[in-house]
Amino acid sequence: MPRSARLVLTGHAHHITQRGxxxxxxxxxxxxxxxxxxxLGRHSQLAGLDIAGYCLMSNHVxxxxxxxxxxxxxxxxxxxxxxxxxxxxxxNQRSGHLxxxxxxxCVLDRRGFWTALRYVERNPVRAGMVDKxxxxxxxxxxxxxxxxxxxxxxxxxxxWRHSFTTAEWSAVLEENTLEEEDRLRRDTRNxxxxxxxxxxxxxxxxxxxxxxxxxxxxxxxxYAGPL
Numbered sequence: 001m002p003r004s005a006r007l008v009l010t011g012h013a014h015h016i017t018q019r020g021x022x023x024x025x026x027x028x029x030x031x032x033x034x035x036x037x038x039x040l041g042r043h044s045q046l047a048g049l050d051i052a053g054y055c056l057m058s059n060h061v062x063x064x065x066x067x068x069x070x071x072x073x074x075x076x077x078x079x080x081x082x083x084x085x086x087x088x089x090x091x092n093q094r095s096g097h098l099x100x101x102x103x104x105x106c107v108l109d110r111r112g113f114w115t116a117l118r119y120v121e122r123n124p125v126r127a128g129m130v131d132k133x134x135x136x137x138x139x140x141x142x143x144x145x146x147x148x149x150x151x152x153x154x155x156x157x158x159x160w161r162h163s164f165t166t167a168e169w170s171a172v173l174e175e176n177t178l179e180e181e182d183r184l185r186r187d188t189r190n191x192x193x194x195x196x197x198x199x200x201x202x203x204x205x206x207x208x209x210x211x212x213x214x215x216x217x218x219x220x221x222x223y224a225g226p227l
Contacts, residue, residue: 006191008074009107010067013052015116015188018081018103019060026059026088026098033138035087036061037152039080047076050156053117055124055139062120064113066156077103106187114163115180118172125173133173144169 008014020026027033033056044051044065049072053064067073085098108116121144124136133141143155145166164172186192192200 006074006102006105007107008067008105010070010072013064013066013108013113013116014073014105015108015112015120015184016063016065016073016077016103016105017060017188018077019100021097021100023059026061027056028092030137032088034152036080036084037138039084040076041153043080043083044076045154047079048072049076051140051153052113052156052159053120053140053144054153055120055136055141057123057127062123064108064116064120073105104188104191106184106190106192112184112187113159114172115177115184117160118175118177119181119184121173122176134170141173 027036036056037054040051040054043049048067048069050066050068051063052066053062055062065073065076081099081103088098089095117140121133121139121141124130124139125133130136133139134145136142138152140153140155144157144160144164160169
């Protein structure tokens with residue numbers, strides 16, 4: 001079935017996720033995760049993609065990122081994921097696709113930004129891998145709670161620092177907002193703007209189409225500047 005155009009807005013946060021092909025593992029261990037973060041950090045800086053949050057699971061990744069230039073998101077992920085797949089195949093003496101055919105993403109309003117960041121950092125807790133989000137070494141939770149940008153992936157922390165103390169964010173990570181998280185998963189899967197009517201209407205005015213799935217045409221990236 002033809003897929004809808006991918007909506008990307010410069011200067012706005014996006015939730016992004018991509019899985020391994022056939023839901024297979026994309027990381028065999030910590031060395032693989034460190035390699036991935038190194039590649040993502042390097043290509044994000046080159047392409048103008050600011051990373052606000054992330055989480056690496058066994059067979060998928062979650063990002064909260066802000067593209068600063070036209071094409072920043074697509075370029076950074078294409079280059080980082082392609083290079084990582086090549087290295088993975090060499091290390092494991094295999095060939096073929098590592099990633100599923102495309103990543104999923106949605107643009108976020110301000111409330112959706114914090115929902116997505118909490119959702120991303122709580123992934124290992126929901127999966128039963130750790131008791132607290134900061135116990136998982138391969139997410140941005142630890143950097144946020146320790147207020148440092150010197151972790152394995154350079155983070156954009158300015159917005160977070162203006163909004164939360166470490167104690168407040170620690171409390172946020174204990175919350176379980178199922179309805180908001182279900183909505184975020186739906187919007188990310190369908191490529192919609194986050195569930196805020198004012199934002200959606202503004203986005204639709206800028207891009208000249210509905211910020212909802214369409215049933216015709218091949219996926220194309222639609223870019224616009226900050227609203």
